[in-house]
Amino acid sequence: MSISVLDPALVQRIAAGEVIDRPASVVRELVDNSVDAGASSISVSVENGGLDSIIVSDDGRGISREDLELTCNPHATSKIKTLDDLFCVRTMGFRGEALYSIASCSRLTISSGGWSKTVDNTVVQPLEQSAVPAAGTTVSVKNLFERIPARRMFLKRPASESAMCRTVLIQKALAFPAVEFRFFIDGQLKLHLPAADATQRFIDCHRGENGFIETDCRTFAETDENFSLFGVGTVSESYRSDRSRIRIFVNCHCIEDFSLVTAVTNGYSEQFPGGRFPFFCLFVTIKPELVDFNIHPAKKECRIRIKSQVQSWVTTMIRTQINRTIRPVSPQAVAVPEPVQPDLTPAEPAGPLKPAFTEAPPRPQRNRGFAVSDFREDPRSFDPLWFEKARTVLDKTRPDTVTKPVKNAPERPYIYLGQAFRLFLIVEKDDKLLFVDQHAAHERILYDRFKADRQIQRLLIPYRFEVEPDTDRFLLESSYIYSDWGIELTRPEEMVWEIDALPLVARDAEEPVARFICENTGDLEEIEKKLFSTMACRSAIKAGDEVDSLTACAILDEVFKMEKPCCPHGRVFVTEITEKTLRQSVGRLD
Ligand SMILES: Nc1ncnc2c1ncn2[C@@H]1O[C@H](COP(=O)(O)OP(=O)(O)OP(=O)(O)O)[C@@H](O)[C@H]1O
Ligand SMILES: [Mg+2]
Structure with a gap:
C-alpha cells in the first residue's frame, strides 16, 4: 500500500x-x-x-x-x-x-x-x-x-x-x-412565528400537535450564582408517550443530553408516572467558561463542568414548582415563591449571548416540597364545617349503584368501598384499608394480558412510515420479533415500512407503534418489555376517569391475584393504612 x-x-x-x-x-x-x-x-x-x-x-x-x-x-x-x-x-x-x-x-x-x-x-x-x-x-x-x-x-x-x-x-x-x-x-x-416571549413561543411552536393543550403550560425558574434555569412545560392532560418533545438548550444551543432529559422526567415523576412525558423546553444559561461546545462537529453536545449540580437543580425545580399546579396550598401553609420571570437568553434579542446570570434576579428561596408535616399544618384541617364536608365526600366515594358498601360476591376476600380522587380504588381487606392506583393497576393487567393473548387484527389500509438507515438495518434483521408479538411489518421500499396487522388489544395504535419502532433498536428483551408497557399504558383507564363498581371489582380481582402489585414500569401501585393506625390517629388506644 x-x-x-x-x-x-x-x-x-x-x-x-x-x-x-x-x-x-x-x-x-x-x-x-x-x-x-x-x-x-x-x-x-x-x-x-x-x-x-x-x-x-x-x-x-x-x-x-x-x-x-x-x-x-x-x-x-x-x-x-x-x-x-x-x-x-x-x-x-x-x-x-x-x-x-x-x-x-x-x-x-x-x-x-x-x-x-x-x-x-x-x-x-x-x-x-x-x-x-x-x-x-x-x-x-x-x-x-x-x-x-x-x-x-x-x-x-x-x-x-x-x-x-x-x-x-x-x-x-x-x-x-x-x-x-x-x-x-x-x-x-x-x-410564521412572530417575535414573542419564551412561553408564547413555546405555545406557538407546539400548537396543533397531538396531545398539546395550550392552557396546560407552566413556567419554571431557578437561579444560582453560576447558572440559571428556565423551563416551559405542560402539565395535567397535556403529554406525549415519548420524550421527543423534551428539548434541552444550553446557552441557546439545542443539545442532545439524555441525563438532562432524565432530570426533567424525574422532576415530573409525580405528575406523569411512567409512559407519559411532557412537552418541555429547558433553557440552561451557564457561564461560558463552565461549558465546552467544542466537542461535537454540529455542537449537538456539550460538556458542562458542574453537570451534576445542574441536573439535580432541574429535578428539584420542577418537582417543587409543579406541585403548585397539582395541589394548590393556601399561602399560610407553604410559601411557594412565584417563578422568577427570567431575563434569560431565550427571551433576549439575537446577538452575542447575554446569559442571564449577569443580571439574574436574586435567587428565590427554594420551596420545601410537601412533606407530611405540611399536610398537618394545613389550616383546612381546622375548618369548622369539615365534618359536613367529609360526609359529602364519603357519600360520593360510595359505589354508584348502591348506597351501602357492598360485600361483593362471597368469594371475594375484600370489600370495595369506592373511588377517591378519581384515582384510588378503596378496599377494606382484613384489618387494612388499601388504596389502589386505578391507572397503574389496569396498565399492569393489560400488560399481562398482552403478553398472554396475541390475537391480531389486519389493517384495512397498511400504515406507512419512514425510518432512519439504522432502524432500517435493524428491522431487516429483526422485524420478525415484532411479528412474534402480533405486529406484522413489510418493507415496500428502502427505509419505508408498513404495519399490516396489530394485536387486537392495540388496535388504532398504529401511530404510536410506528413511532416506537422508529425509536427503538437494540436489545430485543428490552424492546419487548417497553413495547408492551407502551401499548398497555395507552389503553389503560386513566387517572381522572370515573370507574363504576363492576369495573373496579374486575380490576381488584386481578390485582389480588398478582404476586407483586407493581406496574410494568416497576412502580408499586397499592398503599395501605392499618385499622390500628387509623384508630390511634383518632385517639382510640384500645
Ligand atoms: N448572516 C450573516 N450575517 C453577518 N455575518 C455573517 C453571516 N453569515 C456569516 N457571517 C460571517 O461569516 C463568518 C463565517 O461564518 P461561518 O458560519 O463559516 O463561521 P462561524 O459562524 O464564525 O463559526 P462556525 O463554523 O462555528 O459556524 C462569520 O464569523 C461571520 O462573520
Ligand atoms: Mg456559523
Whole structure:
C-alpha cells in the first residue's frame, strides 16, 4: 500500500461531511449565523427538501465587502480571535468552518451590503455587485451534494428532509423567541412565528400537535450564582408517550443530553408516572467558561463542568414548582415563591449571548416540597364545617349503584368501598384499608394480558412510515420479533415500512407503534418489555376517569391475584393504612 496526500478539495469535503450531512444541517448553520449577526427577522426557504435550494435571509448587521472576501475560507470567523476566547464563547458559531463546509458540497452565494460572493463546490468566484438590499444578509445554497452522490443516497425523501429542516427551525425559534421566523417549503409559507416571549413561543411552536393543550403550560425558574434555569412545560392532560418533545438548550444551543432529559422526567415523576412525558423546553444559561461546545462537529453536545449540580437543580425545580399546579396550598401553609420571570437568553434579542446570570434576579428561596408535616399544618384541617364536608365526600366515594358498601360476591376476600380522587380504588381487606392506583393497576393487567393473548387484527389500509438507515438495518434483521408479538411489518421500499396487522388489544395504535419502532433498536428483551408497557399504558383507564363498581371489582380481582402489585414500569401501585393506625390517629388506644 502506498501513501499519498489527498487532494485539498477532497480533504475539504471529508471535513465538511462532519458538519453538513443533510439539508437540515445547512439550515442550522445559516440560522445560527443570522442569529449571531443580531437579526430580528429570519426567513428560511427550502425547495425539494433543500436539495435544489435553501435560502436564508436576515435583517442582521450584514457583512462588509472586505469581510465578504474572507468568508468561505477555512477558519474565517469574526467570532473568536484568541485561544482564551474559545473557552468563553458567547455566540452560536465560533469555528469559522460552516460556510466553508457548505461551499464544498454545493453552490453557495452569500450576498450582503450590495455585493455577493459565490463558491461553486470549492471553486471561488470573484465578488459581484448584487441586487439584494443593502441591509442584512442572504445566503443561497443550491444543488447540495450534487457532486457527492454517496451522501445523497443517505437522505430521505424530500418531504422528510423538509420536515427535518422545519424541526431545526423550531429549535432555533424556541431558543430565540424575540426573533421573528418564517419558513417556506417550495414557495409556500408553512410557518410564521412572530417575535414573542419564551412561553408564547413555546405555545406557538407546539400548537396543533397531538396531545398539546395550550392552557396546560407552566413556567419554571431557578437561579444560582453560576447558572440559571428556565423551563416551559405542560402539565395535567397535556403529554406525549415519548420524550421527543423534551428539548434541552444550553446557552441557546439545542443539545442532545439524555441525563438532562432524565432530570426533567424525574422532576415530573409525580405528575406523569411512567409512559407519559411532557412537552418541555429547558433553557440552561451557564457561564461560558463552565461549558465546552467544542466537542461535537454540529455542537449537538456539550460538556458542562458542574453537570451534576445542574441536573439535580432541574429535578428539584420542577418537582417543587409543579406541585403548585397539582395541589394548590393556601399561602399560610407553604410559601411557594412565584417563578422568577427570567431575563434569560431565550427571551433576549439575537446577538452575542447575554446569559442571564449577569443580571439574574436574586435567587428565590427554594420551596420545601410537601412533606407530611405540611399536610398537618394545613389550616383546612381546622375548618369548622369539615365534618359536613367529609360526609359529602364519603357519600360520593360510595359505589354508584348502591348506597351501602357492598360485600361483593362471597368469594371475594375484600370489600370495595369506592373511588377517591378519581384515582384510588378503596378496599377494606382484613384489618387494612388499601388504596389502589386505578391507572397503574389496569396498565399492569393489560400488560399481562398482552403478553398472554396475541390475537391480531389486519389493517384495512397498511400504515406507512419512514425510518432512519439504522432502524432500517435493524428491522431487516429483526422485524420478525415484532411479528412474534402480533405486529406484522413489510418493507415496500428502502427505509419505508408498513404495519399490516396489530394485536387486537392495540388496535388504532398504529401511530404510536410506528413511532416506537422508529425509536427503538437494540436489545430485543428490552424492546419487548417497553413495547408492551407502551401499548398497555395507552389503553389503560386513566387517572381522572370515573370507574363504576363492576369495573373496579374486575380490576381488584386481578390485582389480588398478582404476586407483586407493581406496574410494568416497576412502580408499586397499592398503599395501605392499618385499622390500628387509623384508630390511634383518632385517639382510640384500645
Ligand atoms: N448572516 C450573516 N450575517 C453577518 N455575518 C455573517 C453571516 N453569515 C456569516 N457571517 C460571517 O461569516 C463568518 C463565517 O461564518 P461561518 O458560519 O463559516 O463561521 P462561524 O459562524 O464564525 O463559526 P462556525 O463554523 O462555528 O459556524 C462569520 O464569523 C461571520 O462573520
Ligand atoms: Mg456559523
